[in-house]
Amino acid sequence: xxxGPLQINLRRVGVFVALGILLALVMDFNSRMEELTRLQNQxxxxxxxxxxxxxxxxxxxxxxxxxxxxxAVEQYAREQARLAQPGDRVVIPLPLPGSTPPPTLTPTPAYxxxxxWDIWMLYLFGKSK
Numbered sequence: 001x002x003x004g005p006l007q008i009n010l011r012r013v014g015v016f017v018a019l020g021i022l023l024a025l026v027m028d029f030n031s032r033m034e035e036l037t038r039l040q041n042q043x044x045x046x047x048x049x050x051x052x053x054x055x056x057x058x059x060x061x062x063x064x065x066x067x068x069x070x071x072a073v074e075q076y077a078r079e080q081a082r083l084a085q086p087g088d089r090v091v092i093p094l095p096l097p098g099s100t101p102p103p104t105l106t107p108t109p110a111y112x113x114x115x116x117w118d119i120w121m122l123y124l125f126g127k128s129k
Contacts, residue, residue, distance in 0.1 A: 066072055077083040084090050095101065114122070
């Protein structure tokens with residue numbers, strides 16, 4: 001086919017169009033494969049998180065069942081809460097005579113109502129206003 005001074009070969013045009021379509025399809029396939037890989041990685045992460053949550057749930061259910069069992073409640077009541085059942089003889093150990101009692105800790109002063117200037121004066125000079 002001839003268009004003025006140019007001669008157009010329909011077979012070459014068809015080959016270039018087919019190559020263009022093929023290139024577009026390959027690029028689309030590549031982007032879809034990248035999306036598939038990203039989604040598979042994300043699915044694996046979500047599966048791992050789901051498994052971790054299920055393991056945590058089972059562990060918490062086990063702890064809750066153990067904590068509410070009769071044996072655990074009785075052990076807590078006797079050892080930590082120092083409760084006794086009727087008929088029990090409660091024994092409270094006393095310190096040995098002549099032993100020194102453990103020191104009681106004094107609480108640190110609260111600086112909540114002091115300004116920064118007062119805190120620095122107290123820190124540096126040991127006194128405030």
